[in-house]
Amino acid sequence: MIKVTDLYKKIGEVQALNGLSFQAENGTITGLLGPNGAGKTTCLRTLFGLLKADRGQAEIDGLDIARQPLQARKQLGLFPDPFGLYERLTPREYLEFFAGINGMATADARQAAAKVLQVLQMDDIADRRCQGFSQGQRMKVALAQSIVHQPTNIVLDEPTRGLDVMSTRVLRELLLRLKQQGHCVLFSSHVMQEVAALCDQVVVMAKGRVLAQGTPAELCASTGKNNLEEAFIALIGTDEGIAA
Secondary structure, eight states: OEEEEEEEEEETTEEEEEEEEEEEOTTEEEEEEOOTTSSHHHHHHHHTTSSOOSEEEEEETTEETTTSHHHHHHTEEEOOOGGGOOTTSOHHHHHHHHHHHTTOOHHHHHHHHHHHHHHTTOTTTTTSOSTTOOHHHHHHHHHHHHHTTOOSEEEEESTTTTOOHHHHHHHHHHHHHHHHTTOEEEEEEOOHHHHHHHOSEEEEEETTEEEEEEOHHHHHHHHTOSSHHHHHHHHHOHHHHHHO
């Protein structure tokens, strides 16, 4: 579970987070939806400890990120850039390496890598070098890296950016599988179709704060709109909706 309480963060002259509060539960996919500059990426970077909040609290499975950073990060998987793989390594070697970085002993890392390769149905490419992999195959390796150390929570920042249709479909299927396994999945996006198709809960953000949270159906009902895009524009205001 991921819990954010009254987070504030100023970057330069910009108030990137302005009292941000929300909760993402295990066994659900939660989407952060907002226009550019809403604070989505700042929020995720704060969760992973890359930025330090000025005020407020961020917790991963009850662990305070500011006070218990190492323990909290072990429960968090960050989805990396799938184009930044070490291409001379096989997926198996790659996963064992990152499991070791996250504190696993050699035998445990080997076992964890084998388990993730099986869970994500990657046995057919497990021992091939990553060089020459398709986007979909790279996507699988990147996601496997984020969960090889067995975190409860997975965080993704605009994960489908730059992906083709088939790779996007692969990612969606993998995220739904993680949800079914009980993981807490949190991702940011400004793609309405993506959020509507995947998310159990949607957190609508603007100017560093939460405007509304609920299922896509609940957000539509609360605004009297027929689809998530119209509900989103109604919540953030027409001017900001056009700018997004």
